[in-house]
Amino acid sequence: MSSLPIFLSTNNLFNAYACVSAFAMLFRSIIKELIPDKLRNYIESKIQHLNPFPCHQITILIEESDGLQKNVFYNATETYLSSIVTPSVGRLKVMKEESEDNLSVVIDKGQELHDAFQGISLKWRSFCTTNARKPDQDEDTSQFFSKYIKEKLQYYELSFHKKHKDKVVSEYLPYIVSRSKAIKQENKAVKIHTLARKFEYRETHEGLWESVTMGHPSSFDTLALDPEMKEDIMQDLNKFVRRKEFYKRVGKAWKRGYLLYGPPGTGKSSLIAAMANYLKFDVYDLELSCVPSDLDLRRVLISIANRSIIVVEDIDCTGDLKRDESNSDLDRFGNKVQKWTLSGLLNFIDGLWSSCGDERVIVFTTNYKDRLDPALLRPGRMDKHIHMSYLTMRAFDVLANNYLGIKDGRHQHEKHFKEIEDLIEKVQVTPAEVAEELMKSDDADESLGGVVKFLQKKYMEVNEAQDETEKKTKIGFGDLTV
Numbered sequence: 001m002s003s004l005p006i007f008l009s010t011n012n013l014f015n016a017y018a019c020v021s022a023f024a025m026l027f028r029s030i031i032k033e034l035i036p037d038k039l040r041n042y043i044e045s046k047i048q049h050l051n052p053f054p055c056h057q058i059t060i061l062i063e064e065s066d067g068l069q070k071n072v073f074y075n076a077t078e079t080y081l082s083s084i085v086t087p088s089v090g091r092l093k094v095m096k097e098e099s100e101d102n103l104s105v106v107i108d109k110g111q112e113l114h115d116a117f118q119g120i121s122l123k124w125r126s127f128c129t130t131n132a133r134k135p136d137q138d139e140d141t142s143q144f145f146s147k148y149i150k151e152k153l154q155y156y157e158l159s160f161h162k163k164h165k166d167k168v169v170s171e172y173l174p175y176i177v178s179r180s181k182a183i184k185q186e187n188k189a190v191k192i193h194t195l196a197r198k199f200e201y202r203e204t205h206e207g208l209w210e211s212v213t214m215g216h217p218s219s220f221d222t223l224a225l226d227p228e229m230k231e232d233i234m235q236d237l238n239k240f241v242r243r244k245e246f247y248k249r250v251g252k253a254w255k256r257g258y259l260l261y262g263p264p265g266t267g268k269s270s271l272i273a274a275m276a277n278y279l280k281f282d283v284y285d286l287e288l289s290c291v292p293s294d295l296d297l298r299r300v301l302i303s304i305a306n307r308s309i310i311v312v313e314d315i316d317c318t319g320d321l322k323r324d325e326s327n328s329d330l331d332r333f334g335n336k337v338q339k340w341t342l343s344g345l346l347n348f349i350d351g352l353w354s355s356c357g358d359e360r361v362i363v364f365t366t367n368y369k370d371r372l373d374p375a376l377l378r379p380g381r382m383d384k385h386i387h388m389s390y391l392t393m394r395a396f397d398v399l400a401n402n403y404l405g406i407k408d409g410r411h412q413h414e415k416h417f418k419e420i421e422d423l424i425e426k427v428q429v430t431p432a433e434v435a436e437e438l439m440k441s442d443d444a445d446e447s448l449g450g451v452v453k454f455l456q457k458k459y460m461e462v463n464e465a466q467d468e469t470e471k472k473t474k475i476g477f478g479d480l481t482v
């Protein structure tokens, strides 16, 4: 007797609610026609209070497209949701974009996901609706399928308590956009671009650059540099990328120039790769000898994307850097053509053209800083000069860890590390040379022994060279005194 009324009352309750809602809608449309706005708002607010089941929830729809244009916020939502997927989601879809490193996992249609933002509970649901029907007998199948795709609508529903509407719209939704950008950036595969061969012959004005995935494994962890120097470079890069507003305020183009100088094999190119991997910026390897004129140089530099590293390697060897207006060449038809000039390049670094493009890092490398035109070295031209020097003991620790997995060599391999420490300051060896020795064996002791022998040999060579010079000087004096 007692269970029946409860069952009925639940049913009745819903029926009653439906009736009240229908009546409220009808009543609202009548008063809309007949009653002035102010009075109408008042009556409507009273009706809301009369509603026995006030709806506290609000739902936002995020559709994949409006039928014609793609909704970029839908993509942002998809990326964001894939980063907060929990084990409670029963069905997932896996996708991968060509330009990205990682797989992205998105929730499948009909699935729910819960999120929290500044204490607000949010519920997400994924939907996919299709106007499923069979093609008519006389209907062209290709037309049917293109129509079918248009009629397939994917969307997300976001529900939350209506009192949080303002916060969700003004803070949570923009947060999704910025998070999705950051996630895309983290997953992005860094590319290296080189000037297309065709460019040399001026046959094309499009596709100036060709690119491949860089795949260089160098990182700040694997770079054998003194820790303070590493930290300083990383801090400098961090400061640069977050100072958009600062650059705008002080009226400077948002870019940063680095000059890396030092002997071959000290890690200049490795540092560039580490910077690119750290910032997730593409690298544009600018081979200046392929650039026929200042006009082309401008064209090439303008076509470089933002958030990139422009690299000019071995700038001291790049054509006739010191020649300027007289710098001309013959094209394949024998005509005299003006080549790019140093002033053209400098104009792009800090002249009027420098403000084309945002968030760009420009790196010049050289083995011989003293051979560079003073105009390039002038204070303020390249923001940071980084000396890549011969190997120090602290940098060797990084190599030993990279190549042999030795974390604390002074305890594990005390004898060898002591010998290396004694010798390394007395000779000039590059990280590249020592890395070569460390690759010779998988056995740590054998490898370290090889490094010791290599350093001893270098030390003997230094001593012999010194003896030789001293001998020559003595003979010289002898000759003089005779």
Ligand SMILES: Nc1ncnc2c1ncn2[C@@H]1O[C@H](COP(=O)(O)OP(=O)(O)OP(=O)(O)O)[C@@H](O)[C@H]1O
Binding pocket: 222, 223, 224, 225, 262, 263, 264, 265, 266, 267, 268, 269, 270, 271, 367, 388, 430, 431, 432, 433, 435
């Ligand atoms: N500082 C370093 N840290 C880690 N590995 C290094 C370092 N320097 C050199 N190496 C190793 O030596 C190889 C050559 O280094 P890299 O090409 O970066 O030198 P470079 O200074 O650019 O030389 P070059 O002046 O000839 O262009 C690298 O592939 C890397 O294996």
Ligand SMILES: [Mg+2]
Binding pocket: 268, 269, 270, 313, 365
């Ligand atoms: Mg190099």
